[in-house]
Amino acid sequence: EETLTQAGGGMAQPGGSLTVSCEGSGFTFGAYWMHWVRQVPGKGLVWVARVSPEGRPEYADSVRGRFTASRDNARSTVFLHMNNLRVDDTAVYFCGSYLYIPYHFYMSRWGRGATVTVSS
Amino acid sequence: QSALTQPASVSGSLGQSVTISCTGSGSDIGAFDFVAWYQQHPGEPPRIVVYDVTTRYMWTSERFSGAKSGNTASLTISGLQDEDEADYYCSSYSRTSTILFGGGTRLNIL
Numbered sequence: 001e002e003t004l005t006q007a008g009g010g011m012a013q014p015g016g017s018l019t020v021s022c023e024g025s026g027f028t029f030g031a032y033w034m035h036w037v038r039q040v041p042g043k044g045l046v047w048v049a050r051v052s053p054e055g056r057p058e059y060a061d062s063v064r065g066r067f068t069a070s071r072d073n074a075r076s077t078v079f080l081h082m083n084n085l086r087v088d089d090t091a092v093y094f095c096g097s098y099l100y101i102p103y104h105f106y107m108s109r110w111g112r113g114a115t116v117t118v119s120s
Numbered sequence: 121q122s123a124l125t126q127p128a129s130v131s132g133s134l135g136q137s138v139t140i141s142c143t144g145s146g147s148d149i150g151a152f153d154f155v156a157w158y159q160q161h162p163g164e165p166p167r168i169v170v171y172d173v174t175t176r177y178m179w180t181s182e183r184f185s186g187a188k189s190g191n192t193a194s195l196t197i198s199g200l201q202d203e204d205e206a207d208y209y210c211s212s213y214s215r216t217s218t219i220l221f222g223g224g225t226r227l228n229i230l
Binding site for chain 2: 037043044045050060061096100101103105106111112113
């Protein structure tokens with residue numbers, strides 16, 4: 001069974017840093033783009049970033065320059081390093097990938113989410 | 121990167137059909153056939169329903185169908201069942217190499 005197991009997150013002050021991680025199992029992790037999507041509780045989904053199988057990241061405008069998406073294929077893990085956090089970064093962060101779909105613009109497997117709270 | 125536009129809520133009775141719209145622009149929905157729909161129940165991660173505008177994912181019932189015309193995509197759910205009550209989100213790839221989501225639509229079963 002293909003699964004994504006998330007860890008990390010927590011609380012930080014504005015301007016602080018946090019990291020969330022996502023470990024894949026049951027599939028060839030290194031062959032797939034990986035996405036990060038966030039959701040403020042009670043609100044909608046917002047795409048944050050994606051990382052190519054080779055580790056090349058792309059970002060939403062709202063996080064570019066502050067967040068870094070990376071991966072370690074040997075550990076089947078993708079990371080989202082969040083710096084210079086703002087109160088409006090508070091959300092549940094999901095990782096996802098597109099198993100059994102030809103194109104990498106989708107997420108057919110999702111992690112359970114990691115909560116990030118930014119507050120003074 | 122503006123979100124795609126969806127109605128906040130739609131309602132339908134058991135056994136009936138509903139359609140949820142998703143409006144974008146010529147830089148996203150109108151430019152590519154990379155539109156997906158996700159279903160999300162409270163406290164759960166989203167679950168893909170349809171991708172490539174019309175292709176149902178392996179676990180998706182035939183009651184769900186996607187379509188697109190110009191800059192607007194739609195998801196039609198026929199034969200409504202209790203378990204269909206959820207939030208639905210559309211997404212599209214965009215010319216800026218980013219992925220846009222709609223604001224979400226709450227489907228209420230009457």
